[in-house]
Amino acid sequence: IxxxxxxxxxxxxxxxxxxxxxxxxxxxxxxxxxxxxxxxxxxxxxxxxxxxQQAEFFIQGEVKKVQGRFPLTADLTLLRAIATAGGTTPYAHPKNVTIIRGSEVLTFDRRRIREGRAIDPVIKPDDIIIVPKRKI
Structure with missing residues (x-):
């Protein structure tokens, strides 16, 4: 079997x-x-x-590499997940990024995370990360 x-x-x-x-x-x-x-x-x-089963996460929006499905490694954080997708494009919102986790919608400030003023959240299986476009 x-x-x-x-x-x-x-x-x-x-x-x-x-x-x-x-x-x-x-x-x-x-x-x-x-x-x-x-x-x-x-x-x-x-x-x-x-x-x-290989755990995975999804990323879409303003990232440089192909959007879609990526394998989830142990203790992968939001910023490292975005880096896995090639980082953000010049059109990405400078701060906001969203994680959809089941029925929860979580919004994080990338700038505060990079500056060490906010915790870089750990990505969980089946999380969907959305990097929105900046408003013009």
């Missing part, structure tokens, strides 16, 4: 359904899945391969 671990730390398995593997090592997860199938008398022998 091959499956992907979802963002909630679960795998969806045939004949069993959803099983939580978050916080477990690959070996522990494999043992849990194998044990669950054997206890339910579905398979006597099973080979389990677990693949962690």
């Amino acid at each position: 091959e499956d992907m671990v979802d963002s909630r730390g679960r795998v969806n398995l045939p004949h069993i359904g959803s099983l939580r593997v978050e916080g477990k090592t690959t070996a522990e997860s494999e043992a849990l899945i194998e044990r669950t199938y054997k206890e339910k008398d579905i398979f006597k022998r099973i080979n389990v391969i677990i693949v962690a």
Whole structure:
């Protein structure tokens, strides 16, 4: 059986359904899945391969490189995420940048972050970063 671990730390398995593997090592997860199938008398022998889903974030607006999807690395901050997309264009708003996180809309001041007067927020999986155009 091959499956992907979802963002909630679960795998969806045939004949069993959803099983939580978050916080477990690959070996522990494999043992849990194998044990669950054997206890339910579905398979006597099973080979389990677990693949962690690549977390990502999205960026759009006034950035120099291609807008879109980027892999999320550990402890990636807003300013580093923008740098990953090539930095801002000359048309970018000098301060405001928005992160859409689920149903939350968060606005940050890039200038204050760069000056060390505001915290550079950590980007989370599936965040959407919007770098708006400056007003003329």
